[in-house]
Amino acid sequence: MESIYWILISVIFLVGFIGLVFPIIPSVLFIIGGMLLYGVLFSFEPFNWLFWSVQIIFVLLLFAADYVANMLGVKKYGGSKAAIWGSTIGILAGPFIIPVIGLLIGPFAGAILAELIVHKKDFNTSVKIGLGSVFGFISSVAAKAFIQLLMVGYFTIEVL
Structure with missing residues (x-):
């Protein structure tokens, strides 16, 4: 039964990583959900105040990385x-x-349309801004993947 529990926890973590490229899936909720499922199925004992404090910092970093990467990508152009x-x-x-x-x-397209419609910028400038938004999104995904790996890695160290 223990193997089935670990498979379920792993699948929930995997869904969290899939959420990096499908933003409609709340990645961080699945990562935290996998940890909580471990607690329900095995034990909450490894999860002391330090563990949750570190995980909360990681969650805050996830949100910051998402916003900052997108903003920097757009603002740079x-x-x-x-x-x-x-x-x-x-x-x-x-x-x-x-x-x-x-x-x-x-x-x-969203960045281009916003610049064309709201700020009446020329098409070439709007396209550059659109490319910046794509670079920002890709940077955001990379940063969030790294942070989520840290979250799961720290979880794994604590429970094994």
Whole structure:
């Protein structure tokens, strides 16, 4: 039975990592959910105040990495808050409109449309800002993957 429990916990962690490329899946909730499932199925004993404090710091870093990477990607190319919002909406809507590739096209198109409509920027400038949003998204995914690996790694060290 113990093997089945570990498989369930691993699958929940895996879903958390899938959420990195499908933003509709709340990655961090699945990572924390896997830890809580371990506590329910095995024991909460390894999870002291230090463990939860470190995990909360990681969660805060996840949210910061997501916002900062997107903002820096857009701002580096002269984008506005509207482009950041357009990019964020594109990240969420893109995969539904165009599965898989929409994950990159969504933030690109969202940032471009926001700059064209809200700030009336020229098309070439808007495209550069759109590319910045894609670079920001990719950077965000990489940073969040690293942080989630740290979360799961720390969890593994504590429970084994």
